[in-house]
Amino acid sequence: MNDRNTERMVFLEREIEHWDRRTDVLVIGLGCAGACAALEAAATGVDVLALERASAGGGTSALSGGVLYMGGGTAVQKTAGFDDSPEEMWKYLLYASGPGPDEAKVQAFCEGSLEHFAWIVQQGVEFKPVFYPHYSGEPPNDDGLVYSGNENAWPYNEVARPAPRGHVPRIDGAAGGLLMRTLLSRVEDAGIQVLGDALCEGLVQRDDGSIAGAVARIGGECVSIGASGGVVVTTGGFINNDEMLALHAPLLKRCTFRVGAEGDDGSGIRMGMAVGASTLHLGMGSISLPVHPPKSVSKGLLFNRAGQRFINEDVYMGLLGEHVLFRQDGEAYLLFDDANFVRPEIERDLVAVGDTPAELEAELGIPPGALEGTLAYYNRNAKRGEDPLFHKGPDYLVPLETPPFGVFDCRVDHSFFAAFTLGGLRSNEKSQVLSGSGEPIPGLYAAGRATSGIAAPGYSSGLSLGDGSFFGRRAGREAALRRA
Amino acid sequence: MNDRNTERMVFLEREIEHWDRRTDVLVIGLGCAGACAALEAAATGVDVLALERASAGGGTSALSGGVLYMGGGTAVQKTAGFDDSPEEMWKYLLYASGPGPDEAKVQAFCEGSLEHFAWIVQQGVEFKPVFYPHYSGEPPNDDGLVYSGNENAWPYNEVARPAPRGHVPRIDGAAGGLLMRTLLSRVEDAGIQVLGDALCEGLVQRDDGSIAGAVARIGGECVSIGASGGVVVTTGGFINNDEMLALHAPLLKRCTFRVGAEGDDGSGIRMGMAVGASTLHLGMGSISLPVHPPKSVSKGLLFNRAGQRFINEDVYMGLLGEHVLFRQDGEAYLLFDDANFVRPEIERDLVAVGDTPAELEAELGIPPGALEGTLAYYNRNAKRGEDPLFHKGPDYLVPLETPPFGVFDCRVDHSFFAAFTLGGLRSNEKSQVLSGSGEPIPGLYAAGRATSGIAAPGYSSGLSLGDGSFFGRRAGREAALRRA
Numbered sequence: 008m009n010d011r012n013t014e015r016m017v018f019l020e021r022e023i024e025h026w027d028r029r030t031d032v033l034v035i036g037l038g039c040a041g042a043c044a045a046l047e048a049a050a051t052g053v054d055v056l057a058l059e060r061a062s063a064g065g066g067t068s069a070l071s072g073g074v075l076y077m078g079g080g081t082a083v084q085k086t087a088g089f090d091d092s093p094e095e096m097w098k099y100l101l102y103a104s105g106p107g108p109d110e111a112k113v114q115a116f117c118e119g120s121l122e123h124f125a126w127i128v129q130q131g132v133e134f135k136p137v138f139y140p141h142y143s144g145e146p147p148n149d150d151g152l153v154y155s156g157n158e159n160a161w162p163y164n165e166v167a168r169p170a171p172r173g174h175v176p177r178i179d180g181a182a183g184g185l186l187m188r189t190l191l192s193r194v195e196d197a198g199i200q201v202l203g204d205a206l207c208e209g210l211v212q213r214d215d216g217s218i219a220g221a222v223a224r225i226g227g228e229c230v231s232i233g234a235s236g237g238v239v240v241t242t243g244g245f246i247n248n249d250e251m252l253a254l255h256a257p258l259l260k261r262c263t264f265r266v267g268a269e270g271d272d273g274s275g276i277r278m279g280m281a282v283g284a285s286t287l288h289l290g291m292g293s294i295s296l297p298v299h300p301p302k303s304v305s306k307g308l309l310f311n312r313a314g315q316r317f318i319n320e321d322v323y324m325g326l327l328g329e330h331v332l333f334r335q336d337g338e339a340y341l342l343f344d345d346a347n348f349v350r351p352e353i354e355r356d357l358v359a360v361g362d363t364p365a366e367l368e369a370e371l372g373i374p375p376g377a378l379e380g381t382l383a384y385y386n387r388n389a390k391r392g393e394d395p396l397f398h399k400g401p402d403y404l405v406p407l408e409t410p411p412f413g414v415f416d417c418r419v420d421h422s423f424f425a426a427f428t429l430g431g432l433r434s435n436e437k438s439q440v441l442s443g444s445g446e447p448i449p450g451l452y453a454a455g456r457a458t459s460g461i462a463a464p465g466y467s468s469g470l471s472l473g474d475g476s477f478f479g480r481r482a483g484r485e486a487a488l489r490r491a
Numbered sequence: 492m493n494d495r496n497t498e499r500m501v502f503l504e505r506e507i508e509h510w511d512r513r514t515d516v517l518v519i520g521l522g523c524a525g526a527c528a529a530l531e532a533a534a535t536g537v538d539v540l541a542l543e544r545a546s547a548g549g550g551t552s553a554l555s556g557g558v559l560y561m562g563g564g565t566a567v568q569k570t571a572g573f574d575d576s577p578e579e580m581w582k583y584l585l586y587a588s589g590p591g592p593d594e595a596k597v598q599a600f601c602e603g604s605l606e607h608f609a610w611i612v613q614q615g616v617e618f619k620p621v622f623y624p625h626y627s628g629e630p631p632n633d634d635g636l637v638y639s640g641n642e643n644a645w646p647y648n649e650v651a652r653p654a655p656r657g658h659v660p661r662i663d664g665a666a667g668g669l670l671m672r673t674l675l676s677r678v679e680d681a682g683i684q685v686l687g688d689a690l691c692e693g694l695v696q697r698d699d700g701s702i703a704g705a706v707a708r709i710g711g712e713c714v715s716i717g718a719s720g721g722v723v724v725t726t727g728g729f730i731n732n733d734e735m736l737a738l739h740a741p742l743l744k745r746c747t748f749r750v751g752a753e754g755d756d757g758s759g760i761r762m763g764m765a766v767g768a769s770t771l772h773l774g775m776g777s778i779s780l781p782v783h784p785p786k787s788v789s790k791g792l793l794f795n796r797a798g799q800r801f802i803n804e805d806v807y808m809g810l811l812g813e814h815v816l817f818r819q820d821g822e823a824y825l826l827f828d829d830a831n832f833v834r835p836e837i838e839r840d841l842v843a844v845g846d847t848p849a850e851l852e853a854e855l856g857i858p859p860g861a862l863e864g865t866l867a868y869y870n871r872n873a874k875r876g877e878d879p880l881f882h883k884g885p886d887y888l889v890p891l892e893t894p895p896f897g898v899f900d901c902r903v904d905h906s907f908f909a910a911f912t913l914g915g916l917r918s919n920e921k922s923q924v925l926s927g928s929g930e931p932i933p934g935l936y937a938a939g940r941a942t943s944g945i946a947a948p949g950y951s952s953g954l955s956l957g958d959g960s961f962f963g964r965r966a967g968r969e970a971a972l973r974r975a
Contacts, residue, residue: 015700016928017767022698107741214506216499250929254771254917257591280927283501283765287738290774313880315799334818374879376871380864387860395858396797433738443764444500445734 016209016274016281018231020219023211026233030056030200032486033221033234034241035207035275038066038268040455040475041241042190044483046130049197051487053236057194058205058223060270064194065187067243067268067427067456068472072145073182074155075127075476076461076469078172079120082128086136087152091170093117098167099158104462115436116461116477123477124174131189133177142302143323144468149177156467160322161398173469186472205230207274210238210451212282216442217449221278236490237450239482240440241475244428244456245273246292255289255430258332261419262294262426271427275457279432282451285443287459289430293466294328296417296424298341298351305403306347308385309417312338314368314377316385319397325466328424333464337419340371342382344407351415355422359414367414382407427471429463431456438482450489452482500693500758500765502715504703507695510717514540514684516970517705517718518725519691519759522550522752524939524959525725526674528967530614533681535971537720541678542689542707544754548678549671551727551752551911551940552956556629557666558639559611560945560957562656563604566612570620571636575654577601582651583642588946599920600945600961607961608658615673617661626786627807628952633661640951644806645882657953670956689714691758694722694935696766700926701933705762720974721934723966724924725959728912728940729757730776739773739914742816745903746778746910755911759941763916766935769927771943773914777950778812780901780908782825782835789887790831792869793901796822798852798861800869803881809950812908817948821903824855826866828891835899839906843898851898866891911955913947915940922966934973936966 031053034045041057042064049055057064078084079093097117101108128134139146143154155173157163176182176189194201205225211233213219220233245251246267252260280286298304298320305321317339318330331339340358343349359370364379386406388395394404416422432440432453439447440458454460455475462470515537518529525541526548533539541548562568563577581601585592612618623630627638639657641647660666660673678685686709695704695715704717729735730751736744764770782788782804789805801823802814815823824842827833843854848863870890872879878888900906916924916937923931924942938944939959946954 015767015926015930017700019698105741107737214503216501253591257589277927280764280769281767283499283767285764286770288774290772313800316797376868377880380868384860384864396861442499443761446499 016278018209018211018222020211020213023231026220027230028056029233029235030054031234031236031490032239032483033232034058034239034483035221036066036240036242036457037064037201038241038243038455038475039068039187039190039472040479041239042187042194043476043479044239044241044454045194045199046190046197046483047480048483048487049199051484053487053490055199056232057199057201058207059201059203060206061268062203064191064201067266067271068475069184069187070268071183071472072468073176073186074145074153074173074469074472076155076172076467076473077120077124077174078170079117081121081124081174083134083136083152083174084170087138089138089170090168091172093120095167095170096120096172099163100461102166103157103163103465103467105465111436112461116474119477126480127476130193132186134174135177138171142300145175145182147180149179151175151177155469157323157326160400161319207278210278210282216283218282218451237452237486239486240275240279240432240451240453240457241455241479242275242457243267243271244431245276246271246427248272256292256428259292259426259428261332261337262424264423264425266425266427275453276431279440279451279453282448283442284440284448284451285433287430287433288463291429291463292426293325293429294332294424294426295324296328296331297324297353298327298417299324300352301349303349304351305399306405308342308382308407310340310342310378310381311335312373314373314381316381316396319394319399321400321403323467325468329464331417332419332424339417341415341417342407343413344409345411346409347405347407348413353423356416357413358416360411362410364412367412371414428456429459429466431458434458434478437485438478439485452486454479454482500762502693502695502706504695504697507715510704511714512540513717513719514538515718515720515974516723516967517716518542518723518967519705520550520724520726520941521548521685522725522727522939522959523552523671523674523956524963525723526671526678527960527963528723528725528938529678529683530674530681530967531964532967532971533683535968537971537974539683540716541683541685542691543685543687544690545752546687548675548685551750551755553668553671554752555667555956556952557660557670558629558637558657558953558956559960560639560656560951560953561604561608561658562654563601565605565608565658567618567620567636567658568654571622573622573654574652575656577604579651579654580604580656583647584945586650587641587647587949587951589949595920596945600958603961610964611960614677616670618658619661622655626784629659629666631664633663635659635661639953641807641810644884645803691762694762694766700767702766702935721936721970723970724759724763724916724935724937724941725939725963726759726941727751727755728915729760730755730911732756740776740912743776743910743912745816745821746908748907748909750909750911759937760915763924763935763937766932767926768924768932768935769917771914771917772947775913775947776910777809777913778816778908778910779808780812780815781808781837782811782839782901783808784836785833787833788835789883790889792826792866792891794824794826794862794865795819796857798857798865800865800880803878803883805884805887807951809952813948815901816903816908823901825899825901826851826891827897828893829895830893831889831891832897837907840900841897842900844895846894848896851896855898912940913943913950915942918942918962921969922962923969936970938962938966
C-alpha cells in the first residue's frame with residue numbers, strides 16, 4: 008500500500024486497497040502491558056497479532072526492576088505478615104496519586120488487585136513471600152515484597168494503614184527480565200503471533216472515527232493490518248524523544264538517567280493524537296533521586312539552596328525527586344554529621360566538608376546563617392524526638408551535632424536522577440482511549456506508559472508494571488469482546 | 492445538514508452535502524485574538540466571517556484589565572522615560588517563560604512588537620504615555636504603562652534590563668472593554684460579517700487531514716460553512732469547564748475566582764484535538780495572588796506552613812500565585828509588624844495577631860519556633876540592607892520588629908486567588924495548529940488562550956491580549972494568504 012500519510016500518522020480506511028493481513032486483536036508494542044493484553048485477548052479464543060519494533064518483546068519492562076504494585080491482601084502480603092485490604096490500598100493511592108487522581112481507574116485497580124495477583128501467579132510468575140525491610144525499592148536478593156512508595160512515610164501513614172505493595176518476582180536482581188521472559192513464554196504457549204522489527208506507522212481510521220487497524224513497516228515493507236476487534240496501543244512513554252520532552256516535559260531533560268528502552272519515543276501517543284485522542288499529564292514524570300540505600304541515609308538532613316529543609320528525609324525516592332525537580336528548581340543537598348555519616352550506595356559527590364555549618368555555607372554558596380538556623384532548629388527538636396516541620400519517622404530522627412559535617416550533592420544537573428514519563432493517552436477504566444470530548448474512540452485501547460495511568464503525579468514504583476499489566480489485560484479483553 | 496458527529500466534534504467533508512455558507516477565512520470566537528485575526532485577514536481583501544457564541548463579540552478580553560504586553564521601545568515607553576529594546580524584551584521573556592519556552596514564538600513576538608504596537612494604535616487604541624509606578628498591574632487611572640510581570644524583581648532584573656511593558660488603553664478602569672469596543676468598531680468598519688449566538692460544533696476535515704470549514708449551530712439550525720483559506724480558532728481557554736479542569740489542571744479548581752467569560756469552556760481546544768491537533772501545557776494557568784496594591788505590602792514577610800520564607804515578596808502577583816499553588820500546596824501567610832502594617836486593598840482575612848512570633852505560631856498551627864527563626868534571620872539581614880535568601884528590593888526591605896504582629900491569610904482555599912488557563916492547542920509562530928507529529932494541519936490556525944501562548948508557566952499580565960492580538964493577526968493573514 009502507499010505510505011503518503013506517514014507524517015500524519017493516520018490512514019483512512021478507504022485508502023487501504025486491501026488488508027495485507029487480518030486479525031481480531033492487534034497489539035502494538037510487546038512489553039508487560041502488551042503481553043498481558045495479548046494473553047487476555049487470546050484467552051477469549053480470538054486471533055491475536057502482536058507487533059514489536061525491536062527484534063523481540065520485552066521493552067522497558069524487561070529492563071526494569073520488575074516491581075509490580077499489587078495489594079489488598081495478597082498471599083505474599085499475608086505470609087510476610089502484613090494486613091492489607093482493597094480499601095486501604097485505595098485510600099493510599101487516591102491520596103498519593105494527586106492532585107486530580109482518576110478515581111474510576113484507582114477504584115478498578117484496587118478492587119481487582121487480588122484477582123490480578125492470582126492471574127500473574129497463574130502465568131508462572133513466582134514471588135518469595137518474604138518482606139525486604141532494609142530500604143524501599145527493588146531488593147538486592149530474591150525477597151518478594153518491598154515498600155515501593157510512601158506508604159510508611161508521613162503524612163501517607165496517617166491516611167491509610169501502611170502495607171508494602173511492591174511485589175518482586177523471585178530472582179536475585181533483574182526481576183523485570185524474569186517477569187518478561189515468563190510472560191513472553193506464555194504468549195508463545197498461547198499461539199499468539201509476534202512480529203519483531205515491526206514499526207507501526209499509523210492507525211487506520213474509518214469515516215465514523217473508529218479504528219479499523221494499523222499500518223506497519225515490517226522488513227522494509229508497508230503492511231496494512233485489519234483488526235476486527237480493535238487495536239491495543241502499548242508502546243511505552245516518550246523519555247527517549249528529545250523533541251517531545253522539550254515540548255511537554257522540559258524539566259525531565261535535566262535528569263541524568265533516562266529509564267526506557269530505545270523505542271520509548273512516544274510513537275503510540277502521537278498515533279493516538281492523530282486520530283483525535285486526548286492526552287493527559289504530559290508534563291509529569293517519575294523522578295527518582297535515590298539517596299537510599301542504605302535506608303540509614305534517612306538520618307541525614309536534606310536542604311535546598313536557601314538552606315531550608317523541605318521534606319521528611321524518609322520519603323520514597325520518587326516523591327523526593329519530584330519535589331526537588333518541580334518545587335526546588337532541581338537543587339538540594341544532603342547533610343550528615345560524623346556520628347551518623349553514611350555514603351549513599353549509588354555514588355554521589357561529597358561537595359562540602361566542614362566543622363561548622365558556616366563553613367559548609369561558604370563552600371556551597373548558601374546564604375550565611377541559613378543552614379546554621381535550619382540545623383539548630385532540627386537538632387533542638389530531634390533531641391526531643393520531634394520533627395514538627397515534616398514528621399520524619401523516629402528511626403531516623405537523630406540530632407546531627409558531631410563535626411565534621413559532610414554534604415552530598417543532590418542537584419539534578421550534577422548528580423544521579425532517573426526519569427521516565429508518566430503522561431500519555433487518556434484512557435478510561437476499560438482501557439478505551441478517549442477523545443478530547445471524553446468519548447471512547449471505538450476500536451482503540453491502550454495501557455502502560457503510552458497512557459497516563461494510576462499516578463501522575465505521585466508515583467510509587469511498581470505502578471507502571473502494575474497498571475500496565477492490569478489495564479493491559481482489560482484492553483485485550485475489551486478489544487476481543489468487541490470483535491464478537 | 493445532519494449532526495450525528497457532534498459528539499466527535501469533527502465532520503468529514505464528504506458528509507457535507509452542500510455548504511450552507513462559504514467564506515475565505517472563518518474566525519471562531521470574537522475576543523481580542525479573533526478580532527485581530529478578522530481585521531488582518533480582511534485587510535488582504537478576502538471575505539471574512541466571524542462566529543461568536545455570545546450575542547456579541549468581546550469575550551474574556553472585554554472583561555479583562557486591558558493590559559497588552561508590548562515593548563522593545565514603543566513610543567509610550569520612550570515618552571514615559573524607559574529604555575527598552577527587542578533584545579531586552581526577548582531576554583526577559585525567554586527567561587521568564589520557562590521551563591521550555593517556545594523560542595520561535597518568543598522571538599517573533601519580540602521582533603514584531605514595535606510594528607504590532609503601531610498597528611494597535613492605528614486601530615484607534617490610545618495609550619497615555621505616563622508610567623503608573625505605585626504597583627504592578629492595571630492602574631486605577633488612565634495611565635498607560637505599568638509593570639505587569641517580574642521585570643524589576645530578582646532574579647529577572649539581573650537577566651534583562653527592567654522596563655515596564657504593560658500597555659493599558661486610555662480610560663479610568665475597564666480598559667479591556669474599551670479595547671474591545673475599539674477593535675469591534677474596526678471590524679464593523681471593515682465590513683466583516685459577524686454572526687452572534689453562533690456556537691461552533693466541530694471542524695470539517697478533508698480526507699488528507701486539511702480543514703475545509705466548520706459546522707455551527709446558529710439560531711437552532713446546524714449550518715455548514717466552507718472556508719477556502721482556513722479556519723481560525725480563537726475561542727479562549729477552559730477555566731469554565733469543570734471537567735477539563737479536573738482532568739488537566741485540577742489545582743486551578745481551588746482558586747476562588749475564575750477569570751473568563753462564560754464561553755471559556757475549551758470548545759475550540761477540543762475541536763482541535765478531534766482533528767488530530769496536539770495540545771501543550773494543559774496543566775498550566777495564570778494564578779494571581781493579589782496581595783498588592785498597595786505596593787508597600789511588599790514590606791511584609793511571606794511564609795509557608797513550615798514557617799519558612801519561599802520567595803521575594805516584591806515579585807509579581809502571578810509568580811507569587813504560581814509558587815503558592817504549585818510549590819507550597821496552596822498555603823501561605825503574610826506577616827507585618829505594627830510599624831509597617833498595611834492592609835491589602837483586595838480584602839484578605841487577618842488570621843492571627845500577637846505580640847510575639849510564638850503567639851502567631853500557636854494561632855496558626857505553625858510548628859513552634861519555626862516562624863520565630865525565620866523572622867529573626869530576616870530581621871538580622873534586613874538591618875544590614877540584605878536579603879540573602881531571596882533578594883527583595885531595597886525599597887521594601889525593612890526589619891519587622893514592632894509588636895503587635897498581624898498575619899493575613901494567603902491560602903488558596905481560604906482567600907482570593909484568580910485563575911485562568913494557559914494551556915491549549917499547540918501552534919507555531921505562524922499560528923498554524925500542529926499535529927502530534929509536529930506538522931501543521933493545513934487550513935487550521937489558532938491564537939489567544941485557545942492556544943498555549945508565549946508563557947506557560949511564567950505568566951506576565953498582558954501576555955494573553957499581547958500574544959492573542961499578535962498571533963491572532965498572524966493567523967488571519969496566513970489563512971487569507973492560503974486562499975490565494
